[in-house]
Amino acid sequence: MKIAAPKGTRDILPGEITAWQHVEQVFAEICGRFGYQEIRIPTFEQTGLFQRGVGNTTDIVQKEMYTFEDKGGRSMSLRPEGTAGVVRSFLENGMASWPSPVRLFYNITAFRYENVQKGRYREFHQFGCEAFGASGPAIDAELISLLQLYFQTLGLSRTSLHISSIGCPVCRESYLEVLKKFLQPHLDRLCTDCQERFVKNPMRIIDCKEAVCRGITRDAPAQLDHICSDCQRHFQGLCDNLDSLGLDYIIDRKIVRGLDYYTRTVFEFISENVGTQGTICGGGRYDGLVAAMGGPPTPGIGFALGVERLLMELAAQRVQLPQPAPPTVYLAVTGSMEQQAASLCFALRRAGVRAQTDLLDRSLKAQMKHAGKSGAQFVLVLGPDELAAGTTQLRSLLRENVTAVVRLADLPDLLCGLQDRPAAEQDKIIDDYASTSAI
Numbered sequence: 395m396k397i398a399a400p401k402g403t404r405d406i407l408p409g410e411i412t413a414w415q416h417v418e419q420v421f422a423e424i425c426g427r428f429g430y431q432e433i434r435i436p437t438f439e440q441t442g443l444f445q446r447g448v449g450n451t452t453d454i455v456q457k458e459m460y461t462f463e464d465k466g467g468r469s470m471s472l473r474p475e476g477t478a479g480v481v482r483s484f485l486e487n488g489m490a491s492w493p494s495p496v497r498l499f500y501n502i503t504a505f506r507y508e509n510v511q512k513g514r515y516r517e518f519h520q521f522g523c524e525a526f527g528a529s530g531p532a533i534d535a536e537l538i539s540l541l542q543l544y545f546q547t548l549g550l551s552r553t554s555l556h557i558s559s560i561g562c563p564v565c566r567e568s569y570l571e572v573l574k575k576f577l578q579p580h581l582d583r584l585c586t587d588c589q590e591r592f593v594k595n596p597m598r599i600i601d602c603k604e605a606v607c608r609g610i611t612r613d614a615p616a617q618l619d620h621i622c623s624d625c626q627r628h629f630q631g632l633c634d635n636l637d638s639l640g641l642d643y644i645i646d647r648k649i650v651r652g653l654d655y656y657t658r659t660v661f662e663f664i665s666e667n668v669g670t671q672g673t674i675c676g677g678g679r680y681d682g683l684v685a686a687m688g689g690p691p692t693p694g695i696g697f698a699l700g701v702e703r704l705l706m707e708l709a710a711q712r713v714q715l716p717q718p719a720p721p722t723v724y725l726a727v728t729g730s731m732e733q734q735a736a737s738l739c740f741a742l743r744r745a746g747v748r749a750q751t752d753l754l755d756r757s758l759k760a761q762m763k764h765a766g767k768s769g770a771q772f773v774l775v776l777g778p779d780e781l782a783a784g785t786t787q788l789r790s791l792l793r794e795n796v797t798a799v800v801r802l803a804d805l806p807d808l809l810c811g812l813q814d815r816p817a818a819e820q821d822k823i824i825d826d827y828a829s830t831s832a833i
């Protein structure tokens with residue numbers, strides 16, 4: 395049997411990891427500025443949580459969950475998203491009594507058994523935020539401004555923000571009547587799933603991926619045109635808040651979120667670079683979810699950002715991301731001085747220097763070749779002569795004639811000072827050392 399990574403999963407290799415770490419760190423930092431605190435939730439939960447939270451009639455729950463029975467006979471599922479788990483944690487940990495609004499952020503893997511294609515995986519990563527306890531539109535705009543600032547800080551431009559409102563349970567009822575009236579004449583042409591949805595949850599028909607259903611729903615009435623006056627006021631408040639923050643947006647009647655918990659505000663950030671769906675990030679308000687999960691009535695709003703799609707977008711927009719840092723110095727060893735080289739290498743590492751030495755008994759020539767390949771900025775040789783003299787020659791591998799004789803005892807401080815400095819500054823530090831060290 396050939397062992398391979400499961401379809402729809404991927405390894406994140408060392409060459410990519412600094413880009414991942416960068417987007418993670420900037421997200422955590424921006425969240426901190428807005429008062430969001432990190433929460434970590436389990437990878438799997440009781441299946442019932444997602445059935446109630448995400449919605450029993452959604453594709454995510456019906457078709458895409460990785461569900462299994464544990465050894466105790468309980469049905470468990472890998473999380474297909476983060477909101478349901480965060481709401482469960484909010485309730486279980488009594489966060490309803492914390493000062494409001496409770497602002498949380500997360501960085502999770504999520505799992506959906508989907509058709510794999512560009513930007514769509516079976517295991518993927520999401521950065522998300524959830525805020526509980528604020529019902530007015532100001533927090534909707536604040537969350538969106540967090541995302542805008544995040545994209546801007548990363549150097550992303552050209553992602554468009556689409557917003558809409560999908561109303562509340564009150565106006566949803568009358569909208570569903572209008573929607574059903576529109577769909578009724580086409581009922582026998584809808585796919586079998588949608589015929590069932592017509593009875594159980596007609597809103598989900600708009601979300602169907604089947605070509606016939608998409609054709610039929612293209613001109614379907616939009617919820618935004620059928621919201622009640624309270625929802626209308628909330629939506630207008632969101633637009634006013636976004637305007638006063640100077641944030642651009644497109645009012646998009648076609649936004650259909652694939653999860654059942656949304657009320658009022660829904661939004662997405664869209665780009666053509668991230669595959670057929672084009673959605674980098676999606677979110678919205680879920681004012682009924684906490685109560686539906688057995689908690690006190692608590693308004694909530696959040697979003698999740700697909701990290702793979704974010705990185706695709708950054709690459710498409712040619713944003714430079716940090717690369718893995720190469721060693722600052724490579725210690726080449728001669729004359730069986732491996733132990734002494736290992737001690738010096740450890741002393742350098744203790745001082746904070748990225749240092750490498752040979753562990754494979756390579757010839758000096760092979761070590762020099764390896765040092766070059768490793769991307770090391772400086773090299774030095776450590777053999778019996780250097781140890782006897784207490785000095786060695788430090789040489790740049792990137793610039794010719796940048797070299798100095800250095801006391802072994804001075805190496806930790808000197809290399810610490812050279813590390814991660816621009817070339818001109820490094821050259822000056824080495825010149826200054828050479829002229830003042832009196833070797």
Ligand code: HAM
Nearest residue numbers: 475477514515518673674675676677678696697698700
């Ligand atoms: P979602 O729209 O299902 O919302 O997912 C959010 C984002 O996750 C998407 O915009 C996309 O970037 C990414 N994503 C989703 N599925 C995949 C996949 N198969 N492969 C790669 N990326 C994917 C939610 O998950 C909600 N929990 C968001 C939310 C939080 N709403 C309120 N709070």
